[in-house]
Amino acid sequence: xxxxxxxxxxxxxxxxxxxxxxxxxxxxxxxxxxxxxxxxxxxxxxxxxxxxxxxxxxxxxxxxxxxxxxxxxxxxxxxxxxxxxxxxxxxxxxxxxxxxxxxxxxxxxxxxxxxxxxxxxxxxxxxxxxxxxxxxxxxxxxxxxxxxxxxxxxxxxxxxxxxxxxxxxxxxxxxxxxxxxxxxxxxxxxxxxxxxxxxxxxxxxxxxxxxxxxxxxxxxxxxxxxxxxxxxxxxxxxxxxxxxxxxxxxxxxxxxxxxxxxxxxxxxxxxxxxxxxxxxx
Amino acid sequence: xxxxxxxxxxxxxxxxxxxxxxxxxxxxxxxxxxxxxxxxxxxxxxxxxxxxxxxxxxxxxxxxxxxxxxxxxxxxxxxxxxxxxxxxxxxxxxxxxxxxxxxxxxxxxxxxxxxxxxxxxxxxxxxxxxxxxxxxxxxxxxxxxxxxxxxxxxxxxxxxxxxxxxxxxxxxxxxxxxxxxxxxxxxxxxxxxxxxxxxxxxxxxxxxxxxxxxxxxxxxxxxxxxxxxxxxxxxxxxxxxxxxxxxxxxxxxxxxxxxxxxxxxxxxxxxxxxxxxxxxxxxxxx
Numbered sequence: 025x026x027x028x029x030x031x032x033x034x035x036x037x038x039x040x041x042x043x044x045x046x047x048x049x050x051x052x053x054x055x056x057x058x059x060x061x062x063x064x065x066x067x068x069x070x071x072x073x074x075x076x077x078x079x080x081x082x083x084x085x086x087x088x089x090x091x092x093x094x095x096x097x098x099x100x101x102x103x104x105x106x107x108x109x110x111x112x113x114x115x116x117x118x119x120x121x122x123x124x125x126x127x128x129x130x131x132x133x134x135x136x137x138x139x140x141x142x143x144x145x146x147x148x149x150x151x152x153x154x155x156x157x158x159x160x161x162x163x164x165x166x167x168x169x170x171x172x173x174x175x176x177x178x179x180x181x182x183x184x185x186x187x188x189x190x191x192x193x194x195x196x197x198x199x200x201x202x203x204x205x206x207x208x209x210x211x212x213x214x215x216x217x218x219x220x221x222x223x224x225x226x227x228x229x230x231x232x233x234x235x236x237x238x239x240x241x242x243x244x245x246x247x248x249x250x251x252x253x254x255x256x257x258x259x260x261x262x263x264x265x266x267x268x269x270x271x272x273x274x275x276x277x278x279x280x281x282x283x284x285x286x287x288x289x290x291x292x293x294x295x296x297x298x299x300x301x302x303x304x305x
Numbered sequence: 306x307x308x309x310x311x312x313x314x315x316x317x318x319x320x321x322x323x324x325x326x327x328x329x330x331x332x333x334x335x336x337x338x339x340x341x342x343x344x345x346x347x348x349x350x351x352x353x354x355x356x357x358x359x360x361x362x363x364x365x366x367x368x369x370x371x372x373x374x375x376x377x378x379x380x381x382x383x384x385x386x387x388x389x390x391x392x393x394x395x396x397x398x399x400x401x402x403x404x405x406x407x408x409x410x411x412x413x414x415x416x417x418x419x420x421x422x423x424x425x426x427x428x429x430x431x432x433x434x435x436x437x438x439x440x441x442x443x444x445x446x447x448x449x450x451x452x453x454x455x456x457x458x459x460x461x462x463x464x465x466x467x468x469x470x471x472x473x474x475x476x477x478x479x480x481x482x483x484x485x486x487x488x489x490x491x492x493x494x495x496x497x498x499x500x501x502x503x504x505x506x507x508x509x510x511x512x513x514x515x516x517x518x519x520x521x522x523x524x525x526x527x528x529x530x531x532x533x534x535x536x537x538x539x540x541x542x543x544x545x546x547x548x549x550x551x552x553x554x555x556x557x558x559x560x561x562x563x564x565x566x567x568x569x570x571x572x573x574x575x576x577x578x579x580x581x582x583x584x585x586x587x588x589x590x591x
Contacts, residue, residue, distance in 0.1 A: 136504070145489065
């Protein structure tokens, strides 16, 4: 290979290489959150310092009730932290951060609207012209594999299809970051794997930043670029690991991947002591 | 995955259609059988009544089916039945519309304005616990004994049922749902139009369906107390003449009117909430 060709080839490959220091999108600085309830105050999380970089796929994993969802809620601006700050692109998050999309375990589809109607909602709110909105919904439904069900009502859909519909609605308003709170928790293993593959593919294709909460360690490692492990409540960061797997990994084949197996085994050890004490709370 | 998905979607839809067809056939057969049993029941009931009124009990107390039929037929032919029924229908319908319109508006307003709701709550409850027909004498004083007094009485009764249901419907919208909408950039007006009102519709129709018999109560009681037309008047008139069969005939006319109104609400309900039909068709899963 002549030097000239090598030089010419270099810039072409450039876009594929991830910048080492991507800009920070969501930043938690010494964040703690205390909820006042009738039984007294309950500390959900404490001393969280964490940066989510733009374009990265981060999973938050830990035992149930360790305040992972609380972190998402604060990033969305649903409530403020009790201590510390949560900022988005360097600015303190104000109520209702519209640059993020939120997908919860409950899909919150509107039962009186069919699939098209549900996905249409954010576009209607933005005032997108009807014809254009229809086209966009059609594309989105194809992207999430819901073609043929445009006229079905949520009550007629299976759990997996409802998730796809919620995902299409989420993508319809094109938020910069997707906050996902155990979105596939209620699905069976096969369906879950398919949804994981799809959400990763979509996030890569569309260049979305994803913060994905789960209590499933395998899921957390397999889909993440970076995985944040939490301790039992009051939740705090136990460890942050970069997942040393390819960006375009094949999720189906991960079971045979040694790096993946070692990493999940290692993190399992980290979480296991917490699980034994889990019943005491 | 897109390719395979499209073809499986095709077969799934096909199977679904076939399943729905055979299910419909079975449902029709069952429906026919139930219809036959009902018919038999009516025939036996009427026969027993007729025989009893001829040999066992004086028809002064229980009337006689043949007499009742004769009265109804005579009223139908002379136009009496239609005239009185239309008066009662107009009273019930206008009262129903007025009461439910005000009830819905108040329900939505209070559902969204929590402070206002808290302020007026005790007063509303005081008024609610009052049996509304007890207001009739007052309404006669204010509105006379014409048709409008019955309309207002009916509207007062219907108002509370629709108001309480609408209020509950508006309050039942989950806070998470609203938060999700706000993250999409929704303003209060969007939330009201796209989430709150449609989700309250189910509740509103519950209230409307409950109100139908009450709307008739308002109209009939109004007519019984003071009037010279309407099915209630027909009933009071027959009772004044100790004509038991005519009383039964009036009651049957009232019943038929109630059934027609119920049916009308059901039809409107189905049109207004197509997703409900979809829910009913679904296979049961627990």
